[in-house]
Amino acid sequence: MDELEIQGGNTTQALYLTFAVGEEDYGLEIAVVIEIIGVQTITEVPELPAYIKGIINLRGRIIPVMDVRIRFNKEPQEYNDRTCIIVVDAQGTNIGLIVDTVRGVMNITDDDITDPSSHRSGYENRYINGIGKTQQGVKLLLNLERLVADY
Amino acid sequence: MLEMFIFESTQLTERLEEILIEGEQQGVLGEEHINEIFRVMHTIKGSAAMMEYNNIATVGHHVEDMFYFIRENHDVSPDWKIIVDLCLESADFFKQEVGKIQAGQNSDGDENALLNKITGYMNVLTGKEPAPSPFAKTPSPVAYVPSAAAAPPPPQEAEEEEDEEEADAGAPAAAEGELCYLVHVFFEDGCKMENIRAYQITNALSDFTSRIDSVPADLLEDCSDEIISNGVKLYVYTDQTYEKINTVVSEALFIKTFELTLIQGAETVADEPGPEPEPVAVEQAPEPAPEPKKAKAKKSAAKAEPAPEPEPAVAAEPVPAPAIASAPVPAAASAAAAPPAEVKQSFISVNVDKLDKLMDLAGELVISVAMVINNPDLEGLNLEQFEKAASMLSKNTSELQDIIMSVRMIPISSTFHKMHRIVRDVSRKLNKEVEFVILGEETEVDKNMIDNLSDPLMHIVRNSMDHGIENPEEREQAGKPRVGRIVLEARNSGSDVIITCTDNGRGLDRDKILAKAIAQGMLTKPESEYTDKEIYNFVMAPGFSTKDQVTELSGRGVGMDVAKKNIEKIGGTVTVDSTPGQGTVNTIRIPLTLAILAGIEIKVGSNFYLVPTLNIRESFKPQQEQIVVDPDGNEMILFRGECYPIVRLHSLFSVYTDVTKFEDGIMIMVEDEGHMTGVFADTLVGEQQVVVKPIPQFITERIGQIRGIAGCTILGNGNISLIIDIKSLTQ
Numbered sequence: 001m002d003e004l005e006i007q008g009g010n011t012t013q014a015l016y017l018t019f020a021v022g023e024e025d026y027g028l029e030i031a032v033v034i035e036i037i038g039v040q041t042i043t044e045v046p047e048l049p050a051y052i053k054g055i056i057n058l059r060g061r062i063i064p065v066m067d068v069r070i071r072f073n074k075e076p077q078e079y080n081d082r083t084c085i086i087v088v089d090a091q092g093t094n095i096g097l098i099v100d101t102v103r104g105v106m107n108i109t110d111d112d113i114t115d116p117s118s119h120r121s122g123y124e125n126r127y128i129n130g131i132g133k134t135q136q137g138v139k140l141l142l143n144l145e146r147l148v149a150d151y
Numbered sequence: 152m153l154e155m156f157i158f159e160s161t162q163l164t165e166r167l168e169e170i171l172i173e174g175e176q177q178g179v180l181g182e183e184h185i186n187e188i189f190r191v192m193h194t195i196k197g198s199a200a201m202m203e204y205n206n207i208a209t210v211g212h213h214v215e216d217m218f219y220f221i222r223e224n225h226d227v228s229p230d231w232k233i234i235v236d237l238c239l240e241s242a243d244f245f246k247q248e249v250g251k252i253q254a255g256q257n258s259d260g261d262e263n264a265l266l267n268k269i270t271g272y273m274n275v276l277t278g279k280e281p282a283p284s285p286f287a288k289t290p291s292p293v294a295y296v297p298s299a300a301a302a303p304p305p306p307q308e309a310e311e312e313e314d315e316e317e318a319d320a321g322a323p324a325a326a327e328g329e330l331c332y333l334v335h336v337f338f339e340d341g342c343k344m345e346n347i348r349a350y351q352i353t354n355a356l357s358d359f360t361s362r363i364d365s366v367p368a369d370l371l372e373d374c375s376d377e378i379i380s381n382g383v384k385l386y387v388y389t390d391q392t393y394e395k396i397n398t399v400v401s402e403a404l405f406i407k408t409f410e411l412t413l414i415q416g417a418e419t420v421a422d423e424p425g426p427e428p429e430p431v432a433v434e435q436a437p438e439p440a441p442e443p444k445k446a447k448a449k450k451s452a453a454k455a456e457p458a459p460e461p462e463p464a465v466a467a468e469p470v471p472a473p474a475i476a477s478a479p480v481p482a483a484a485s486a487a488a489a490p491p492a493e494v495k496q497s498f499i500s501v502n503v504d505k506l507d508k509l510m511d512l513a514g515e516l517v518i519s520v521a522m523v524i525n526n527p528d529l530e531g532l533n534l535e536q537f538e539k540a541a542s543m544l545s546k547n548t549s550e551l552q553d554i555i556m557s558v559r560m561i562p563i564s565s566t567f568h569k570m571h572r573i574v575r576d577v578s579r580k581l582n583k584e585v586e587f588v589i590l591g592e593e594t595e596v597d598k599n600m601i602d603n604l605s606d607p608l609m610h611i612v613r614n615s616m617d618h619g620i621e622n623p624e625e626r627e628q629a630g631k632p633r634v635g636r637i638v639l640e641a642r643n644s645g646s647d648v649i650i651t652c653t654d655n656g657r658g659l660d661r662d663k664i665l666a667k668a669i670a671q672g673m674l675t676k677p678e679s680e681y682t683d684k685e686i687y688n689f690v691m692a693p694g695f696s697t698k699d700q701v702t703e704l705s706g707r708g709v710g711m712d713v714a715k716k717n718i719e720k721i722g723g724t725v726t727v728d729s730t731p732g733q734g735t736v737n738t739i740r741i742p743l744t745l746a747i748l749a750g751i752e753i754k755v756g757s758n759f760y761l762v763p764t765l766n767i768r769e770s771f772k773p774q775q776e777q778i779v780v781d782p783d784g785n786e787m788i789l790f791r792g793e794c795y796p797i798v799r800l801h802s803l804f805s806v807y808t809d810v811t812k813f814e815d816g817i818m819i820m821v822e823d824e825g826h827m828t829g830v831f832a833d834t835l836v837g838e839q840q841v842v843v844k845p846i847p848q849f850i851t852e853r854i855g856q857i858r859g860i861a862g863c864t865i866l867g868n869g870n871i872s873l874i875i876d877i878k879s880l881t882q
Contacts, residue, residue, distance in 0.1 A: 041869075043759075043863070043870065043872070044758055044873040046806075046857055046858075047854050047857050047858070048850065053862065055846070055847060057865050057870070058871055059511075059512075059515050060512065060514060060866070063844075063847055063849075079816070093848070
């Protein structure tokens, strides 16, 4: 896992966990993140959509896991030792998000966040709240509720 | 708080019933029984009063009064039968009211009818004319075993339980001006919420006092610890007499000792250190007060001067100094009621959720230990010390897990003892004589099971009483002992608990049941194929009743059906067997615990599933000639001459596997409610005891119930396995 980097700033800012899925980097508000774990044995459950990979055992709690790559209609990829599961709390529901790799935690000030509609980048904007510009490049800030709730 | 009250009251009421029934069997309530009833009533009354359920409190109070009288007057010979009846009626009243409270309703039961009965009998006992509390007028001997010398002079007055008028009447002329009393109270050890209890005392006093100062000052703050160590001091400004205050304080609950002093003077005592708690009533007065002439001297003063002369209140500030009367009085009724050998409570009640979490955590620990010990990094290393430590660790963890499992198990005795009451009531109502025997009450069952067991048992016992046991005359004619016998027995059998209810009554009438079953169209095969046992088990069918008349107790044909449903809900079975003229045996078989399921682990592709062992009839490698395919392509298996449908798990769950030919895999014959199906899987892995968990809500909310999946579980190696829902596969 990459080293954690925390950047300072004076204007309104929030901490984001950043991670990579495919070519892009995404950010998730740190408040919703419960923990980050490596890939574990995933138990398949029948009848689920392809991007819900199944369920995992998180210290005796059973939680579903979602493959964010497949969710974003990207090519599925074999999991490796960089693959991580980010366990998040989406309004009371715990769910694991499988991402390619976790980059770190950083501060992004409000000034550096722009409206996604100004970027016609072709990604599914409905999962994106905004785009954060940082020294490490552009981070797409995820709308977790929609990512988890939409079906 | 409310939950606590309900829990406590329910337990106490149950205990009360137990004592009463026990006493009734012996024909007399011994001193120990009376003391215990007294204690139970007192606690119920106290907590009900605190929660402001006045009807419960009043009933409790009256029953308490009655026993108080009996205990203090050894010469009266009360009719125990009536008393037990009255008490059981009161217990019913408590149950009914607590039930209402539990259901979120108001406790609005009318206690007056019951009160009239109790007071009515009290009058018989005392031989007095009806009065709200007749015995209060009876001069009672020393009630609160205080060191007699230290007791304040007019003992009766102080001991009155319900005596407002009495106290007023008996007291010397009340004063005109105000007095200041110091009340120093210590509560019983472990009575909890000392500050609230102290506050209740101030409340009780506030009706006729102009002002009360307390140390600690704000009793509604959490100052229990301080009160435990230093007691609570109340400075009471009032024009009431010493006795009056004494009475009011002594009526308060959970007081270990208290000391009532009339004080005058001008200095404040607010800061003086409080005397150490004294278990026995030893006189003690404010330490640093100027005059050193307290203790004995003062006490004699108290004796000499029972009713202190009213003195005009001197100061607004609490004042110490030459106390006129210092009368330590050992606690009120509760303390007096406690028998000398009180057994310390060695139980605590714990929320089941916490136990579940603990169990999860222990399971997790076992897995973590396995992960450490079998860590691939250690492979090939010669680690003698590590191995030793590791085996110690595994041993301790598995022991821990066992103990946590056992915590959920509680003995079945409380459920069994409830049946005493049923037997008693029914035998009275039907004029039958029955001896009720309980065996194996120490058998332990999961808490959830116990909760679901008492209703079915009640039905079964009631049925045995009503249908099974004959009238005494009938029994004598049949050459049987006059007194019938019902035996309730529990015992362990593997991972099941077997509960039997055996009566030596007339037995079931095979022909009558069969005729009725035919009349109701219940037969599913030719009459001649039914065994006796199958016929007897018709009595469990919905709506079945051989009774021609519906009585209050049974005959609607609902009871046994409901009992059966309830037992099945907790994964158990009920069967009935009978020998005509000899009696009937009802057998309930329940698993030890619901949370734990025995299953056979099977593998399909890379996935593991669990099939409940209970449903499995047989498993075998199918031969090609056993497979039948109908023109629609439906596959079926010939098993013991019958054709059953096949469910291929890999296609049902869309799992990739190399094993698609029947000869390569394994066929598991499963059955649910008489429907048999062949389940095809790759291999059998082994047997597992698992803890059942639901599929995460996130998934069920979206796609609903998954066909073929009943839940999931975490296996010993930390992996999740899905539990196969046999019911949905066999339909």
